[in-house]
Amino acid sequence: MPEATVTTAAPGARATTARQPAQLFAVAAVSALGGLLFGYDTGIISGALLHLRQDLALSSREQEIVVGVILVGAMVGAVWSGRLAGRHGRRRLLVSVAVVFAAGALGAAFAPGVGTLIAARFVLGLAVGGASNMVPVYLAEVAPASIRGRLMVMFQLMVAVGQLIAYLCGWVFAGSGGWRIMFGLAVIPAAVLGVGMLRLPESPRWLVDNGRHEQAEAVLRRLRPAGTDIAAEITSIRQVSADAPRTDRRALTRPWVRPALVVALGVAAFSQLTGINAVVYYAPTMLADAGFGDSAALLTGVGIGAMLVVAGVTGAIAVDAIGRRRTMLCFIPLSGLAMTVLGAAFLLPDSPAQRWTVIISLFAYILFNGIGMQSVVWLIGPEILPLSVRGPATSLATLTVWGFDLLIAVTALTAINAIGRSGTFFVYAAMNLLCIVFVLLKVPETRNKSLEDIETALRTDGSLRRALAGQR
Known part of the structure; x- marks a missing residue:
C-alpha cells in the first residue's frame, strides 16, 4: 500500500506535513471491515425480507421481529464488548467479533425455521454491537489527530x-430461497477481518493504560511518520492515564465527564431518530406495498446503497475539511x-411525477443524512469520551444507537399502518429539526484536536465548546 502525504500534529504542537506509514492505513482498512460486516448484516434483511416474508408467511409484526432481533443482539454486544476490550484489549476483542x-x-x-433464523440473527447482532463499539475506539486510539476523522x-x-453490497445481493439473488445465499456470503469478509486483525498491533493507549509503555512506544513508532516525537506523545498519554481514575460505575457520573456523555449519547440517539434506518430496512417493502413493484423497489434499494456510499465518501472529506x-x-x-418533501409526496395522487418525487427525495434524504449524521455518529463518541471511561462510555453510546435503532425497526411498519407513510415521515422530519437545535447548543468542534487535548478541555471549568475553541 503506498504511503500518503497528510498533515500530522503531536499533542500541543503545530501541524506539519509528513508521510504517514503504510501500516497506519492497513490498520484502518482491515479494522474497517468490521464496518462492512455491520452494514451488510444489518442491510441484507431489506432485500431478503421481500421473499423471506413470503416463504415463511410473516405478518408485519413478525417482519419487525426478524429485523429487530439483530438490534437486540447489538445492544448486548455493545455492553459486553466495552468491558471485554478494557480487560483483554481492543485487538483481541475484534478477532473474537470476526x-x-x-x-x-x-x-x-x-x-431450518423462523426460530433458528431469529437466534442466528441475534448472534449476528452480538458481533455487530461489538464491531460498532470497538472499531471506532480502536481507530481513534491509533490515529494521529490530523487524520483521525478521515x-x-x-x-x-x-x-x-456493506449496505450497498447487501442491496445488490438482494437484487441478484431475488427469489424464493435466495435469502440463504445472501446471509451466508457474510462469512467471507468475517474471515478476512479475523485473519487481518491477528497481524495488527494493539491500541497504544490501551497498552499505556495497562502499564505496557515500551510496547506502546514500539507500536507508535510503526504508526507515526519518521521524525515524530514519540516520547512526547507517550508522555501526554501517560499523563492523562495517570490523572484518570480507574474505571468504575461512579466515574461515568463525575461532573467533568457529563458534557462528553451528553454529546455522545445525544448524537447517538438522533442518528436513529432522524429516520435513516426506517428507510434502509424497509424502503423496498414500503415501495413495493405502495405499488412500485418488487423489481423497481429492489433497484431503488440499490440506489439507496449507492447514495450511502457517496455520503460516506463526502462525509469522510467533510469532517476533516470543515469540521x-x-x-x-x-x-x-x-x-x-x-x-x-418525501412525506408530502405520498399525499399526492399516484402518477409518474409523484413516483419520481418519492425516489429523488428519498435519495436526497439518504445523501444528506448520511453526510450530516452518519459520518459523525461513530466518530464523535470515541473522540470526546475520556480515556478512563472510554470503554464503558462508548459501550453506552453504542447501546443508545442500537436501542433507538431497535425502536425505529419495531415501530416503522406499525407507524405506517397507524398514521400513514406521510405522517411517519413528517415525524422523522421533526426529529431532524430537534437534532439541529441539539447540535447548536451542545456539540463542540473536535477537528484537529488530540484525544488528550479534548480530555484536558473536559477537565476545564466552564463550557466544553468554549474550552476547545480556545485551544491553540
Missing part, C-alpha cells in the same frame, strides 16, 4: 459499502427538508 460474525452468518444461512469515517464508509460540528449544521437541515 468469529462471531462468521458463526451467525452460517447459522442464518442454514436456519480514518474513523472509513468505518462509516465501509458500513455504507464535525459544521458538517452536521450544513447537512442535517437539508436532510430534514428532504424528509418533509
Whole structure:
C-alpha cells in the first residue's frame, strides 16, 4: 500500500506535513471491515425480507421481529464488548467479533425455521454491537489527530459499502430461497477481518493504560511518520492515564465527564431518530406495498446503497475539511427538508411525477443524512469520551444507537399502518429539526484536536465548546 502525504500534529504542537506509514492505513482498512460486516448484516434483511416474508408467511409484526432481533443482539454486544476490550484489549476483542460474525452468518444461512433464523440473527447482532463499539475506539486510539476523522469515517464508509453490497445481493439473488445465499456470503469478509486483525498491533493507549509503555512506544513508532516525537506523545498519554481514575460505575457520573456523555449519547440517539434506518430496512417493502413493484423497489434499494456510499465518501472529506460540528449544521437541515418533501409526496395522487418525487427525495434524504449524521455518529463518541471511561462510555453510546435503532425497526411498519407513510415521515422530519437545535447548543468542534487535548478541555471549568475553541 503506498504511503500518503497528510498533515500530522503531536499533542500541543503545530501541524506539519509528513508521510504517514503504510501500516497506519492497513490498520484502518482491515479494522474497517468490521464496518462492512455491520452494514451488510444489518442491510441484507431489506432485500431478503421481500421473499423471506413470503416463504415463511410473516405478518408485519413478525417482519419487525426478524429485523429487530439483530438490534437486540447489538445492544448486548455493545455492553459486553466495552468491558471485554478494557480487560483483554481492543485487538483481541475484534478477532473474537470476526468469529462471531462468521458463526451467525452460517447459522442464518442454514436456519431450518423462523426460530433458528431469529437466534442466528441475534448472534449476528452480538458481533455487530461489538464491531460498532470497538472499531471506532480502536481507530481513534491509533490515529494521529490530523487524520483521525478521515480514518474513523472509513468505518462509516465501509458500513455504507456493506449496505450497498447487501442491496445488490438482494437484487441478484431475488427469489424464493435466495435469502440463504445472501446471509451466508457474510462469512467471507468475517474471515478476512479475523485473519487481518491477528497481524495488527494493539491500541497504544490501551497498552499505556495497562502499564505496557515500551510496547506502546514500539507500536507508535510503526504508526507515526519518521521524525515524530514519540516520547512526547507517550508522555501526554501517560499523563492523562495517570490523572484518570480507574474505571468504575461512579466515574461515568463525575461532573467533568457529563458534557462528553451528553454529546455522545445525544448524537447517538438522533442518528436513529432522524429516520435513516426506517428507510434502509424497509424502503423496498414500503415501495413495493405502495405499488412500485418488487423489481423497481429492489433497484431503488440499490440506489439507496449507492447514495450511502457517496455520503460516506463526502462525509469522510467533510469532517476533516470543515469540521464535525459544521458538517452536521450544513447537512442535517437539508436532510430534514428532504424528509418533509418525501412525506408530502405520498399525499399526492399516484402518477409518474409523484413516483419520481418519492425516489429523488428519498435519495436526497439518504445523501444528506448520511453526510450530516452518519459520518459523525461513530466518530464523535470515541473522540470526546475520556480515556478512563472510554470503554464503558462508548459501550453506552453504542447501546443508545442500537436501542433507538431497535425502536425505529419495531415501530416503522406499525407507524405506517397507524398514521400513514406521510405522517411517519413528517415525524422523522421533526426529529431532524430537534437534532439541529441539539447540535447548536451542545456539540463542540473536535477537528484537529488530540484525544488528550479534548480530555484536558473536559477537565476545564466552564463550557466544553468554549474550552476547545480556545485551544491553540
